[in-house]
Amino acid sequence: MVTAAIKAWVAAGLLAVSLVAVADDGPVLQRIAERGVVNACTNVENRPFAYLTPSGQAVGFNADLLENLRQVLSQRLGRPIAAQTIATSGANRVPFVQQGKCDVIITGFSVTEERQRLVDFIFPGFYASGAVLLTRDDQPVESWESLRGATLCSSQGSTYNQSVAERYGVNILAFAGLTESAQALRDRRCIGQVMDEAVARLRLQDSQQWQGYRIQLPVILEAPWSMAVAKGDPQWRELLEQLALHWRQSGFLYDLESRYGLPHKHPLDPIHGAAVVVDSQSLPYFLQRLSDGFERLNSSTGWNFPVFYDGWTARQFASGIVTTLQLSAIGIIGSCVIGLFGALAMGAARPLRWLVRGYVELLRNTPSLAQLYFIYFGVGALLRGGLEGGAAPWYANPFGLAALCITLHYGAFAVEIVRTGLLAVPASTRDAALALGYGRLGRLWHIQLPLALRACLPALGNNMVQLIKGSSIAYAVAVPEVLYSAQEIWSERYNVVEMMLLVLVTYFCAMALLAWALHRLERRLRIPGGGA
Amino acid sequence: MNEIILASLPWLPLMLKGFALNLWIGLLAMLLACVAGVCLGALQRAGRPWLRLSARLLTQLLRNSPWLVVMFFVMHLLPYEWHVAGQVISLPAWLKAVFALALPAAGNASEIVRGALQSIPRTQWEAATALGYSPVGQLRHVILPQALRLMLPPALGLYCVVTMSSALASLLGVGELLSASREILAATARTDLLLPVYGLVLALFFIYIFPLSLLARSLERRLAHR
Numbered sequence: 001m002v003t004a005a006i007k008a009w010v011a012a013g014l015l016a017v018s019l020v021a022v023a024d025d026g027p028v029l030q031r032i033a034e035r036g037v038v039n040a041c042t043n044v045e046n047r048p049f050a051y052l053t054p055s056g057q058a059v060g061f062n063a064d065l066l067e068n069l070r071q072v073l074s075q076r077l078g079r080p081i082a083a084q085t086i087a088t089s090g091a092n093r094v095p096f097v098q099q100g101k102c103d104v105i106i107t108g109f110s111v112t113e114e115r116q117r118l119v120d121f122i123f124p125g126f127y128a129s130g131a132v133l134l135t136r137d138d139q140p141v142e143s144w145e146s147l148r149g150a151t152l153c154s155s156q157g158s159t160y161n162q163s164v165a166e167r168y169g170v171n172i173l174a175f176a177g178l179t180e181s182a183q184a185l186r187d188r189r190c191i192g193q194v195m196d197e198a199v200a201r202l203r204l205q206d207s208q209q210w211q212g213y214r215i216q217l218p219v220i221l222e223a224p225w226s227m228a229v230a231k232g233d234p235q236w237r238e239l240l241e242q243l244a245l246h247w248r249q250s251g252f253l254y255d256l257e258s259r260y261g262l263p264h265k266h267p268l269d270p271i272h273g274a275a276v277v278v279d280s281q282s283l284p285y286f287l288q289r290l291s292d293g294f295e296r297l298n299s300s301t302g303w304n305f306p307v308f309y310d311g312w313t314a315r316q317f318a319s320g321i322v323t324t325l326q327l328s329a330i331g332i333i334g335s336c337v338i339g340l341f342g343a344l345a346m347g348a349a350r351p352l353r354w355l356v357r358g359y360v361e362l363l364r365n366t367p368s369l370a371q372l373y374f375i376y377f378g379v380g381a382l383l384r385g386g387l388e389g390g391a392a393p394w395y396a397n398p399f400g401l402a403a404l405c406i407t408l409h410y411g412a413f414a415v416e417i418v419r420t421g422l423l424a425v426p427a428s429t430r431d432a433a434l435a436l437g438y439g440r441l442g443r444l445w446h447i448q449l450p451l452a453l454r455a456c457l458p459a460l461g462n463n464m465v466q467l468i469k470g471s472s473i474a475y476a477v478a479v480p481e482v483l484y485s486a487q488e489i490w491s492e493r494y495n496v497v498e499m500m501l502l503v504l505v506t507y508f509c510a511m512a513l514l515a516w517a518l519h520r521l522e523r524r525l526r527i528p529g530g531g532a
Numbered sequence: 533m534n535e536i537i538l539a540s541l542p543w544l545p546l547m548l549k550g551f552a553l554n555l556w557i558g559l560l561a562m563l564l565a566c567v568a569g570v571c572l573g574a575l576q577r578a579g580r581p582w583l584r585l586s587a588r589l590l591t592q593l594l595r596n597s598p599w600l601v602v603m604f605f606v607m608h609l610l611p612y613e614w615h616v617a618g619q620v621i622s623l624p625a626w627l628k629a630v631f632a633l634a635l636p637a638a639g640n641a642s643e644i645v646r647g648a649l650q651s652i653p654r655t656q657w658e659a660a661t662a663l664g665y666s667p668v669g670q671l672r673h674v675i676l677p678q679a680l681r682l683m684l685p686p687a688l689g690l691y692c693v694v695t696m697s698s699a700l701a702s703l704l705g706v707g708e709l710l711s712a713s714r715e716i717l718a719a720t721a722r723t724d725l726l727l728p729v730y731g732l733v734l735a736l737f738f739i740y741i742f743p744l745s746l747l748a749r750s751l752e753r754r755l756a757h758r
Contacts, residue, residue: 044715044718045714045715045718046718047718047719051715051718051719052546052715052716052718052719053719054542054543054545054546055546056546056549087705087707087711087715088705089705092607092608092704092705095608096612099611099612100612100613101612101613177714177717177718178718179714179717179718179722179723179726180714180717180726182723183723183726186723209722209723209724361742362734362738364745365692365696365737365738365741365742365745366696366734366737366738366741367696367697367698367699367700367710367737368696369699369700369702369703369710370699370710370730370733370734370737371734373710373730373733374727374730374731374733374734377726377727377730465596468598469596469597469598469599470598470599472598472600472601473600473700475600475703476703483600483601483604487604496608496609497608497609500601500604500605500608500609503601503604504597504598504601504605507596507597507598507601508596511596
């Protein structure tokens with residue numbers, strides 16, 4: 001495992017800590033006995049399988065399975081064992097179980113071939129589910145195939161995203177959680193929500209809010225949900241396999257399904273899905289000449305850069321870079337405009353001044369991620385009231401709202417910066433301009449602004465650099481910028497380190513480009529003898 | 533309206549607990565960043581060129597990395613526990629978030645320290661040398677006491693940024709305020725709670741951060757008028 005060691009080294013080097021990471025490969029059962037705790041990775045945002053109570057405890061179908069496992073382990077090990085739920089998402093559960101942070105994954109984890117190479121699945125599965133489409137009653141949908149080009153909502157890390165996107169040619173908007181994607185559906189950001197059949201049925205049953213919505217189209221991509229464990233511990237796997245069989249045969253699962261109002265499912269056999277196919281044909285020409293080298297790098301050292309040899313991945317990542325650049329460009333221009341007008345308004349009459357000050361303080365003193373969530377769902381919910389009809393409104397575009405949020409956030413900083421720049425123009429210069437017969441506007445345009453721009457350019461440039469870095473929060477609302485597309489790639493291929501390095505390089509390049517442009521601008525604007 | 537308040541009230545303790553974690557993460561990350569920043573910042577003014585250069589390079593690397601990307605890096609690549617001489621040091625997700633925030637913050641802190649050291653007049657260094665202080669002694673007894681006052685306002689500003697950035701940890705499953713909100717929204721499965729819950733998140737942060745940033749600004753003004 002030379003590569004693993006190198007990867008661990010990269011992490012350690014980043015922290016400048018000279019400790020060496022050692023993977024725990026000891027038998028899982030011993031570890032559980034030692035600690036007296038069995039740790040299960042689960043997604044706690046998936047009602048009714050696992051969700052939180054007001055006390056912060058995870059309950060639900062999966063939690064009941066874990067409780068049963070806990071009892072069995074307590075008996076087997078002859079001492080009371082506690083159970084602990086570790087909240088995970090699709091992006092981190094596999095690394096967690098590999099690292100030993102959790103002993104078992106119990107969540108809506110469907111079996112795929114790619115995953116079978118990384119973890120051991122426990123058969124029989126404890127449930128099975130497939131994807132359905134939840135839409136408005138009045139939304140006509142003929143078949144999955146007819147959805148080509150349409151936009152569907154989903155949640156991040158869901159197994160269905162990539163498959164549905166590839167198979168049916170739809171755009172997937174993947175949100176942080178089920179509630180966000182539900183709200184997005186209600187706001188008509190998409191024509192339907194792709195979700196687990198069981199979760200969708202339950203939602204239609206138990207909530208009055210979902211009147212007027214229905215499930216359309218047959219279930220697709222049905223796959224067993226299995227517990228999964230790290231590879232290399234046959235004893236632990238065997239114990240769980242026996243338990244899983246017992247759950248199925250004793251009717252324990254049937255009872256649980258009834259209790260949570262879930263449709264009863266027969267266990268499915270393990271499937272053999274298609275392996276990841278390398279698509280080198282559609283690569284750009286300059287990469288085709290390099291692709292062999294990168295594939296060899298992958299097979300010989302384990303450093304996997306699919307971006308350089310697989311066409312689909314290359315396009316995905318390239319479009320991520322373009323999106324980041326677009327977001328940054330809009331934000332940079334927008335924030336400067338806001339900065340200019342905001343700074344001018346600060347010198348205006350009272351109600352306007354107060355309004356601007358309120359905006360600046362509010363935006364500067366709260367996290368931009370929370371602002372993004374608020375704007376995204378707030379604007380949607382407020383505007384939704386007045387709009388009926390099928391067409392997607394302009395604000396259905398996550399890119400636009402993310403750009404708006406980034407612009408507003410960094411615009412607030414720009415207001416302060418431009419204001420101090422304007423203050424830096426000496427009063428004597430302003431008086432001199434008046435004496436020369438300039439009007440207020442002429443003075444502003446010809447004297448004050450040019451001088452203020454020179455004074456505040458370094459600070460403004462710094463704000464722009466912050467903006468480029470900060471544009472990564474658009475990731476949270478499913479804008480396919482560079483971090484998002486990298487995450488899509490690594491959740492498919494598990495090459496986290498490589499993709500992260502590429503993302504960092506991308507940001508550094510963008511920032512270097514900006515720094516170079518600013519430097520040129522600063523030199524052009526320099527007034528000989530005008531001071532530093 | 534009343535109904536919404538009633539529905540969200542039982543979840544308030546969970547949210548406050550999440551916010552406490554935000555504050556705790558922010559505080560620890562800032563402490564770490566200060567320690568690392570003072571070292572790095574002082575090294576940026578070191579006598580040996582290679583020390584100065586590598587400190588400057590590291591500072592720029594840390595300072596210019598996007599916070600969210602660093603967060604992803606640390607979360608995915610650090611193991612959840614270290615084995616050191618038979619001892620097991622476990623590394624929960626929130627602690628990783630502390631490291632992740634401390635890294636870019638240390639870069640910024642290093643620049644703050646360098647800037648403050650630079651603005652101490654050269655004569656002060658020379659006077660300290662004349663009095664027979666060693667290089668570390670010069671810093672400790674003559675320069676830092678003067679520079680500290682200059683560092684305080686930007687450091688306070690940095691602390692605000694670090695605390696606000698702790699919300700980014702929600703994207704990686706740390707149970708802080710924003711994740712708690714998401715889990716609450718998932719558990720209640722009510723979309724009409726989205727707005728009040730996220731509004732409360734904004735309000736909590738604002739109530740804590742706003743006075744601090746006012747303080748930072750007034751300190752800065754006082755320095756400027758001296």
